[in-house]
Amino acid sequence: MPRTPNTRLTLLMEAGGWGPAQFAAALRGAAAEQGLTLTVHLTTVRRWLEGSQPRPPLPGLILECLSRRLDRCVTAHEAGLTRAPGPLVDPAWEADPMRKLFHLTHAELDPHRRALIGAGVLTATALALPAQDRIPARSVDSARAGRRATASDVEQLRAMASVFAASADQHGGQRMRAALAAYLAHEVTPLLHAPAPDPVHHALLAATARLALLLGSMCADSGHHAPAQHYHQIAARLAADAGDPTTLAIALRTMATHAHDLGQHTPAVLNLAEQADQHARNAPPAVRAYTHIHLAVLSAHHDRHATVAALARAECLHTEADVEPGPFSRYPAGALHYQRAQVLATLKDHTGALSALTTSLRLRTETERLPAALTRARLAETHLRLGHLEPALTHWHALIDIYPTLHSARADQRLTTAVQYLRPHRRHTGVTDLLDRITEVTSPPR
Template identity: 50%
Template sequence: MLSRRLQRTVTAEDAGLSRAPSTVSELIQEADPLRRLSALTRAELDPTRRHLLSSGLYSLAVLAAPEALQPHRKPPAGPAGAPGRAGRAEVEEMQTMTRVFAEAAQAHGPGHVRTALAAYLGHDATGYLHARATEDLHRQLLSGAAQLTILLGTMCADSGADALAQRYHQTGAQLSVEAGDASTLAIALRTMSAHAHDLGHRTPAVLNLAERAATRETAPIVQAYAQAHLAVVQAHHDKHAALTALTSCERLYEKAHTTPGPFTHYPVGALHYQRAETLAALGDQAGATRALTASLRLRSPAEGQARTLTRARLAESLLGQGHLDAALTHWQTFLDEAPGLHSLRIGRCLDAMRRLLNPHRHHRATAQLLTHAAALY
C-alpha cells in the first residue's frame, strides 16, 4: 500500500523492517540485478552508508560477461502490489535523461552529475521497472535502465570508485540481457573491458570481453565502437590483430547511420583517439600524434571533457617526441579548460603533466606553466 501511495517501490529496509547492509559485500551479493541496483543507489544517497561503497576492491576474478541473451524478466502483472503503470512516456523520459546526464558529464565532468543520476535511477527508473507495463515496453524500460546504469558506472570510474564502477557495469550488462538488447550488452562489455584496460590490466579476460563485445550482431555504429577498443587491447597482444580490428572499425564507421545520443552515436573524434591509443601501444608515436591532432580538431564544443583530455594526451605525445614548445602550448590551453571540469581523469592528466615537465623545470616557459598550474591547483 505504501508503494502504491508513493508511486515508487518501498522496500522493507526503507520502511525500517529489515536490517540495512553493513558491508559493501552485502550490498553487491544480491543476484538479482534490479534489486542490486536499488541497494547500491540507495547507499549512494544515504550519507550514513555512502562510505560502504568505497570499501570494495576492483577484482579481475569477477570480470566476466553474462552468458545468454534471452529475456526472462517479466513485467509486474495485476494491480495488486504494483505502483502504477509505465508506458511509452516513461521510456522516452529515460532516453531523454540518459542524454541529459551524458551531456552534463561531458560539459562539466561527472563529479557533480553522479549523485543526480544515482537519485534518478534509484527512485524514478527502478520505480518504472516495478510498475505494470506491456512486455515490449518493459523490455525497453530495462534497456533504458541498463544504459543509465552503465553511464553511472563510468562516472564512478571517473571518480576513482573502481569497484563500484565494476558492479554498476556488471549490473547494466545483466539488465541488457534481461531486456534482450544486444547493442547495449555489447556496449556494456566494451565498457567493462575499457575500464580494466584503463586500470592497467592486459589479461586474457580483458581481451575476451573486448572480443565478445566486437563479435555481437549489432548495428554498424556499435560494432565500430567495439572494434575500436578491441584494436587498443589487441595492440598489447597481437599487432596484426590490432591493425585488422582498426581497419574493420573504420570500414564499419563509414557505412554506419547514427542518431544523436550517447548509445547511438560514436563521435569521429573518439574514433581517432582510439586509433592514437592503438598506434601508441604499437610504438608508432608519430602516427599516434597525428591521430590525436585529428581527434582534437574534430571534437565538438559539446565534448568538453573529451576535448580537454585529448589535448592533454596530445601534449604528452608531443613531448615524447621532443617537441617541448608545442607541448607547452597545448598544456597551457589544458590548464585554461580544466578548472571547469570535475573529473579525476583531469587530475591525473595534471599529475602526469607535472611529472613529465619536471626534468624541464629550468626552461623559462616550462617554469611559468608549472607556476600557473600550482596557482590553480
C-alpha cells in the same frame, strides 16, 4: 593483548611466491592503477602477518592482488582478514541486478555508505564472464504492482540519458553523479516494478541499463572504480534481461574500456571486448565501429596482425555509420581517432599516435569539453615523449585554461601526470611557469 599471527595470509603469500617486500610492491602497483597512493612497505606487511588488521581500502587491494597472483577468487576469510568489512554489494554475475541497483543508488545518496562503497577497488576476477560467456538471465517478476508503465515512460528515460550524458561530456561526472543516482533510485526503479506489457517492460530494462552505464562511467570519472564496475555489470545484466544485444554489447565494451584504462590487458579483458563485438554483430554500424575499435585497442597488447585488421574494420564501419543524435546511437569521429592513437601508441608508433590525436582534437565538438581536455593532455604527453617541448607546453596550458570548469578525477590525474613529465625540464622558464599554473589551479582554496 598479544595478537594472533595471520597464518592464512602467510600461506597465500607463500603460494604466490611473495615475500613481504614483494607483496608490498604488488599492493602499491595495484593501488596506483586505481589512482590510489599507498604507504605500504615490508614492515607494514609484517605487521599484518603478526596479526594486525589493515584498514579500507587495503583489504580489497590485498584480496585483489592475491586473486590475480593465484588466478582465482580469494575471500577475506581465506586471507585471515577476519575484521575486514565484507562487500556491501555482491560482485557475482548471478546476483539480482535490480536488487543491486536499488542498494547502490540509495547508498550513493548516503555520504557514509557512499564512502564505504567508493573505498572498494576494481576486481579483476569479476571481469571474467560466466561459463560459455553467457550473461545469466533474471527470472521475470510477474507480481509487478503500482501504476501502469507506458511507452512515454521509456521515452522519458531515453531523453534523460541524453541530458546526463551531455552534462558529463561538458563538465565531467563528479557533479551529476548524485543527481543520476537519485533519478534512478526514486523515478526509474519504481517503473521496473510497475505493471506493463512485456515490450514496454523490456524497453524500460534497456533504458535503465543505459542510465546505469552512464552512472558507472561517472563513478569511474570520479575515481571510484568499484561502484563503476558494479554499475557496468548491472547494465549488462539488465540488457540481457531486456533481450537487447546492442545495449549488452555497449555494456561489455564499457567494462573492457574501464579495465583497460586502469592498466588491465589480461585475456579476460580481451574476452570482454570480443564478446562485445560478437553481440554487436547485428547492431548499427556506429555501435559496431565502437566495439571493433576497442577490440583493436586490446588486441594491440596480444596480436599485432589482429590489431591491424580490427583497426581497419572499425574505420570502415565508421564511414558507414549514420549521424544520429543520442549518446548510444552515435560514435563521434574524435573518439574513434583517440582510440586509434591508443592502438598506435601500444604498437610503439608514437608519431602515428600524435597524428591521430591531432585529428581527434580537431574533430571534437564544443559539447565534448572533457574529451577534448583529455585529448590535449595525451597530445602534450606524446609531444614531450617525442622531444617536442614547446607544443607540449601549449597543450598543457590549454588544458589548464579549461580545467576549472571540469569536475573529473581523470582530468585531475592528467595534471598529476603532467607534473611528473615536466620535472626533468623544470629549469626551463616555460616549464616553471606551467608548473606554477598547475599548482595554482589544483591547490585547495584557503
